[in-house]
Amino acid sequence: MSNKIIDAIRDKGKSLESEMSFFEHLEALRWHLIRAAIAILTFTILAFWQFDFIFNDIIMGPFNPKFWTYRMMCKMGAALHMSGWCLDKIPGIIQNNEMAGQFTLQINACVMIGVILGFPYLLWELWRFIKPALHEKERKAASGFVFYASTLFLVGILFGYYIVAPESIRFLATYTISPVIQNIFTIDSYLSSVATLTLGTGLVFELPILIYVLATLGIMTASFMRRTRRYAIVIILIIAAIITPTPDMITMSIVATPLLLLYEVGIMVAAVVGKRKQQRSDELMNS
Numbered sequence: 001m002s003n004k005i006i007d008a009i010r011d012k013g014k015s016l017e018s019e020m021s022f023f024e025h026l027e028a029l030r031w032h033l034i035r036a037a038i039a040i041l042t043f044t045i046l047a048f049w050q051f052d053f054i055f056n057d058i059i060m061g062p063f064n065p066k067f068w069t070y071r072m073m074c075k076m077g078a079a080l081h082m083s084g085w086c087l088d089k090i091p092g093i094i095q096n097n098e099m100a101g102q103f104t105l106q107i108n109a110c111v112m113i114g115v116i117l118g119f120p121y122l123l124w125e126l127w128r129f130i131k132p133a134l135h136e137k138e139r140k141a142a143s144g145f146v147f148y149a150s151t152l153f154l155v156g157i158l159f160g161y162y163i164v165a166p167e168s169i170r171f172l173a174t175y176t177i178s179p180v181i182q183n184i185f186t187i188d189s190y191l192s193s194v195a196t197l198t199l200g201t202g203l204v205f206e207l208p209i210l211i212y213v214l215a216t217l218g219i220m221t222a223s224f225m226r227r228t229r230r231y232a233i234v235i236i237l238i239i240a241a242i243i244t245p246t247p248d249m250i251t252m253s254i255v256a257t258p259l260l261l262l263y264e265v266g267i268m269v270a271a272v273v274g275k276r277k278q279q280r281s282d283e284l285m286n287s
Helices: 001-050 051-057 068-079 103-132 136-141 145-174 188-202 207-216 222-227 229-243 249-284
Strands: 093-095 182-187
Touching: 001 051, 001 103, 001 136, 068 145, 093 207, 103 145, 103 188, 103 229, 145 188, 145 207, 145 249, 207 249, 222 229, 222 249, 229 249
Parallel strands: 093 182
Antiparallel strands: none
């Protein structure tokens, strides 16, 4: 009887120890997220301080016919001897029709800038939380996670801002079904479109990182991705058509090309992960 009581106490102690360990991990994660939130808040305040530049030159940039993308498209059209590539004016009026609309615009825009600039630090805090749970080989294999994920995200942001957003805005602003209908856009709709296209492209560019995680978990393999390449191409073309709602095949190809390249990079990443797993399996069998 006494042995059963002792065993029950031991089991209860182990249960309490595991629960404490779980809550300690939650506490550690909470502080990592708090530090990341402070970093995002700091960037948001800096964006609020420099809001005139952010609004006039960055947010409203794709609505300016002198924007870098439109000037490059004009030069490209001239080089290819194709008309209609130059843009003298973006038709349409952007207006605010809510009492607190402009104040809400400023807050949302600053938060968006804060999230973009603070994203690398958020990844670093998440890496610091995950790192202690990894083995030494796993730490070495994933040592460049923050750098590669941040680089891909920022490249995707730049691609979305300079390619996807202006081409989509150009098409939607100039598209009319009748000359009697005037395009009048709310500032919320404009900001939402720019933010969605820009942030969405930044997240799409994280595809190699996602493939790396799935390959590490054994869910995705290089051979499977090679076999399904034709289906992936169709899906990528559909995504490119949705992102760029234009009938212009050249614009859609400009968006689809980096996505196809990212898929091929993902195949190479999955192949490297597969080789590492096979080597570890062989070493284990030989030992």
